[in-house]
Amino acid sequence: MAAAPRERSLFLGLLPLPERNAVVQALRTETVGGLVLLAAAVVALVWANTPWSGAYEQIRDFHFGIPALGLDLSVEHWTADGLLAIFFLVAGIELKRELVVGELRTPATAALPVVAALCGMIVPAAVYAATVTAGGGSLEGWAVPMATDIAFALAVLAVLSTHLPASLRAFLLTLAVVDDLGAILIIAVFFTSDLNFAALGGAFAGLAVIHLLQRFRVRGWWWYVPLGVVTWALMYNGGVHATVAGVAIGLILRTTRDKGETASPAERTSHLLHPVSAGVVVPLFALFAAGVGVSGAALGQVFARPEPLGVVLGLVIGKTLGIFAGTYLAARFTKARLNPELAWADVFALAVLAGIGFTVALLIGELAFPDPAASEHIKAAVLIGSLIxxxxxxxxxxxxNGIYRRLYEEENRDDDNDGIPDIYQRADTAER
Structure with missing residues (x-):
């Protein structure tokens, strides 16, 4: 007797209720944070292009810290190397959650978003490389257009007042999580200065202690906060970008709940830090990273020089082609099939939206182009590409949006007011 054909999983279909609730909670914070980020970027651009731009530059370049510990940094670098570690800590927690209970927990469910994200990183880098090679430019910025800014993308959706279904938002979130992992690996591998192995050894020792504290169920912020700060400082002095310490700690934190626990350590940490990351850390980084001159001459340089032009084309064309083609190929050659309520036009729209590369793209741009003049052109290219x-x-x-509104309303209808959307109760009845 022939075996029954294996049922194909539904891509962008109804999420399991626990996963939906986790996604909704995460995206609510990201959306609010994205709006604050958008406002901070606008303030930075306006401030840097007014007669008071000198005050902006003085604040941005003001140094403070502890020179004896190698931590005498400018305000701009404190936000990029210090505060942004909190952003990457939250990203590490989100990645761990996806790996343990989310879309990345099994190869079958992970294949599609992982392939889409990988193509969404490789193709923009290839577009950049082709552009600068044709123009005789430098390949140093190949990694700049690879990053997607989930908070900025969701802020755009919030401004549009779109009723995007949870499945589409979850796909965008999963893409961004894999994207963040790729960016972290790129920063760790390709953008390290001279290594101080003694300091790096101390940083890894700190991570090992945090792992042991987690394993033996030791609780109390007074253990983890000092250890985290020391590990961050040692990582910075070790020559590896200090944000790597943040994501490493996030991956170490336990995401599964013990018996009797209402929340795991990772859930508690994310609950405390996610609003700070989205509402304070990332906007402050944007405030001191996005302040670039946008005169006609400066904008002309974006399209006249191969490096910034490569960034713009990589974000707008490379991201779109990479994510859409990767998603189509994964759906074509795996067991996934597209939700019949949606169309490939929806996937294409998300692929275009993923071309908004802001926070991590600006960070990689600063690392790839230490020269201030070149960095300004790359920052302008990131802003223009993201705007397009x-x-x-x-x-x-x-x-x-009309189709999204209908799906959203159906997904959230709760006629019996029991706190559980009716569509999940109908699904449970159908299964029984």
Whole structure:
């Protein structure tokens, strides 16, 4: 007797209720943070292009810290190397959650978003490389257009007032998590200065102690906060970008609940730090990283020089082609099938939206181009590329917003007011 054909999983279908609740909670914070981020970026751009730009530069370049510990940094570097470690700590926790209970927990469910994210990193880098090679430029910035800024992307959706279904938002979130992991690996491998092995050894020792504290169920912030700060400082002095310490700690924290626990250590940490990361850390980074001159001459340089042009094309064209093609190929050659309520136009819109590369793209741009003049051109390219991607995505999403609204309302209808959407109760009844 022939075996029954294996049922294909539904891509962008109804999420399991616990996963949906986790996604909704995470994206609510990201959306609010994204709006604050958007406001901070606008303030930085306006401030840097007014007669008071000198005051902006004085604040941005003001140094303070503890020179004896190698921590005498400017305000800009404190936000990029210090505060942004909190952002990557939260990213590490989100990645751990996806690996343990989310979309990345099994190869079958992980294949599609992972392939899409990988293609969404490789193709932009290839577009950048092709552009600068043709123009005789430098390949140093190949990693800049690889990053997607989930908070900025969700802020664009919030401004549009779109009723995007949870499945589409979850796909975007999963893409961003894998994207963040790729960016972290790139920063750790390709953007390290001269290594201080003694300091790095101390940083790894700190991570090992945190792991042991987690394993033996030791609780209390007074253990973890000092250890985390010391590990961060040692990682910085070790020559590896200090944000790597943040994601390493996030991956170490336990995400599964013990018997009797209402929340795991990772859940408690994320609950405390996610609003700080989204609402304070990332906007402050944007405030001191996005302040670039946008005169006609400066904007002309973006399209006249191969490096910034490669960044723009990588974000707008490379991201779109990479994510859409990767998603299509994964759905074509795996067991996944597209939700019949949605169309490939929806996937294409998300692929365009993923071209918004802001926080991590600006960070990699600073690392890849230490020269201030070159860095300014790359920052301007990131802003222009992100603006173009946001505008195109807005047009595409608006065209489909009526369908999104219907799906959103069906997904959230709760006629019996029991706190559980009716669609999940119908699904449970159908299974029985």
């Amino acid at each position: 991607a946001a505008t195109l995505a807005a047009l595409l999403v608006k065209r489909r």
